[in-house]
Amino acid sequence: MAGPGSDLPDHPDWLWRNPEPKRSYDVIVIGAGGHGLATAYYLAKNHGITNVAVLERGWLAGGNMARNTTIIRSNYLWDESAGIYEHALKLWEGLEEDLDYPILFSQRGVVNLAHSLQDVRDSVRRVEANRLNGVDAEWLDPQQVKEVCPIVNVSPDVRYPVLGGTYQPRAGIAKHDYVAWGFARAADALGVDLIQHCEVTGLDIAGGRITGVQTTRGRIAAGKVAMAAAGHSSVVARMAGIDLPVQSHPLQALVSELLEPVHPTVVMSNAVHVYVSQAHKGELVMGAGIDSYNGYGQRGAFHIIERQMSAALELFPAFARAHVLRTWGGIVDVTPDASPIVGLTPVDELYVNCGWGTGGFKATPGVGWCYAHTIAHGEPHPLNAPFSLDRFTTGALVDEHGAAAVAH
Amino acid sequence: MMLIPCPWCGPREEAEFHYGGQAHVSYPADPAALSDADWARYLFFRDNPKGPFAERWNHSASCRRWFNVIRDTVTNEILAVYPAGQPKPVIA
Numbered sequence: 001m002a003g004p005g006s007d008l009p010d011h012p013d014w015l016w017r018n019p020e021p022k023r024s025y026d027v028i029v030i031g032a033g034g035h036g037l038a039t040a041y042y043l044a045k046n047h048g049i050t051n052v053a054v055l056e057r058g059w060l061a062g063g064n065m066a067r068n069t070t071i072i073r074s075n076y077l078w079d080e081s082a083g084i085y086e087h088a089l090k091l092w093e094g095l096e097e098d099l100d101y102p103i104l105f106s107q108r109g110v111v112n113l114a115h116s117l118q119d120v121r122d123s124v125r126r127v128e129a130n131r132l133n134g135v136d137a138e139w140l141d142p143q144q145v146k147e148v149c150p151i152v153n154v155s156p157d158v159r160y161p162v163l164g165g166t167y168q169p170r171a172g173i174a175k176h177d178y179v180a181w182g183f184a185r186a187a188d189a190l191g192v193d194l195i196q197h198c199e200v201t202g203l204d205i206a207g208g209r210i211t212g213v214q215t216t217r218g219r220i221a222a223g224k225v226a227m228a229a230a231g232h233s234s235v236v237a238r239m240a241g242i243d244l245p246v247q248s249h250p251l252q253a254l255v256s257e258l259l260e261p262v263h264p265t266v267v268m269s270n271a272v273h274v275y276v277s278q279a280h281k282g283e284l285v286m287g288a289g290i291d292s293y294n295g296y297g298q299r300g301a302f303h304i305i306e307r308q309m310s311a312a313l314e315l316f317p318a319f320a321r322a323h324v325l326r327t328w329g330g331i332v333d334v335t336p337d338a339s340p341i342v343g344l345t346p347v348d349e350l351y352v353n354c355g356w357g358t359g360g361f362k363a364t365p366g367v368g369w370c371y372a373h374t375i376a377h378g379e380p381h382p383l384n385a386p387f388s389l390d391r392f393t394t395g396a397l398v399d400e401h402g403a404a405a406v407a408h
Numbered sequence: 409m410m411l412i413p414c415p416w417c418g419p420r421e422e423a424e425f426h427y428g429g430q431a432h433v434s435y436p437a438d439p440a441a442l443s444d445a446d447w448a449r450y451l452f453f454r455d456n457p458k459g460p461f462a463e464r465w466n467h468s469a470s471c472r473r474w475f476n477v478i479r480d481t482v483t484n485e486i487l488a489v490y491p492a493g494q495p496k497p498v499i500a
Binding site: 232234235243244245246247248292293294295296297301302303336392393394395 | 409410421422423426427429444445448449451452453454456457458461463479481482483484
């Protein structure tokens with residue numbers, strides 16, 4: 001006899017196992033966001049290190065990986081940044097095939113608008129720097145901006161008129177959840193244990209070397225431990241007695257209801273604090289600047305949203321009848337030079353990846369690749385060597401406030 | 409949005425204020441004597457606790473005065489407000 005629900009289809013296959021934690025691993029990654037999952041995947045794939053656990057206090061990819069605006073680009077100013085972000089973009093270009101999983105990667109281009117003479121000078125300089133580094137970049141005058149994105153208001157009669165913009169045609173967006181699931185599925189298939197609802201509460205150190213972690217599900221021994229905790233990096237590093245030069249801030253974003261396709265690219269404006277694209281489903285996706293104060297609450301203030309909306313409306317008058325469907329916040333870890341920290345720590349075999357601030361999503365495959373190399377070899381990959389923790393003592397900062405700033 | 413109690417003007421909405429980061433960070437008495445590591449700590453490292461945090465706010469849209477607040481960075485609950493220059497109150 002058929003019971004209730006017997007006519008419903010079977011549950012689809014799970015994309016990964018949900019194993020119990022083992023007593024010990026060669027490598028433990030703290031944080032199952034995009035960076036942690038990509039790191040575990042490349043540890044297994046590139047370095048043959050498969051006795052790996054990724055520990056997650058909440059659910060898989062439920063932090064910033066679920067909250068970002070999915071923008072992918074590599075048009076940063078300095079050589080160091082171009083190196084790691086362009087490496088990431090090249091990996092994005094082959095990621096669907098590599099993971100054998102759809103991630104809706106769409107190279108629809110990114111326009112970064114300039115609204116003042118100084119913006120124009122900085123933008124043209126950045127275009128030239130990008131080209132010297134092999135990163136595709138063009139300078140667009142206002143009419144060319146209009147050709148790339150017809151709904152942008154390029155009238156001179158607005159408070160902050162569009163004086164032009166930089167354009168990276170290879171940039172774009174991807175479906176953030178699918179990216180996380182693709183990496184999780186592929187890492188799991190290579191033997192990595194993804195362990196959700198397992199919060200790290202302590203780091204065990206003996207003789208200056210990490211030996212394991214304390215968790216809400218007991219102690220787990222480890223040969224190496226790699227932090228990938230984004231907004232909570234300060235909290236985790238503190239367990240090892242390490243202070244990080246990062247400050248955690250709320251960062252908000254929002255979506256509209258589903259609309260007809262009107263926005264063919266991604267438009268970002270540092271000066272008026274908004275960045276906009278249209279998701280595959282049809283929502284307009286808009287990001288704001290960070291809330292000014294330190295916060296771990298995963299929410300921000302509404303006046304930030306109001307300012308972001310007023311900026312968006314001046315740039316895109318067509319949005320006047322759109323509605324905000326929902327807003328949300330994540331916690332971003334911001335460094336003094338707007339560049340990340342990826343590398344060694346004062347504790348042997350304890351590694352740090354943090355400080356990606358408002359822009360970590362775009363780096364996901366690139367940082368996973370380089371961080372896995374760093375962990376496997378005990379020394380930084382050449383592409384993340386400039387992003388060491390000790391650059392704040394040596395003074396070798398990588399100042400990306402111009403290319404990152406609010407719209408990372 | 410937070411309602412922040414300015415010691416001089418009373419409770420006002422957050423948009424009237426400017427944030428000043430961690431409180432009680434004093435300029436080094438003898439900067440030239442600092443090592444590179446100590447100078448880096450003064451310049452680039454600030455506390456980033458999840459929980460109560462002593463921080464500075466400026467009431468920039470009104471009396472323009474600086475003051476200190478202890479705020480829980482998870483709940484945004486304001487636990488103490490006190491003038492700049494006074495020692496940090498003990499929070500139970």
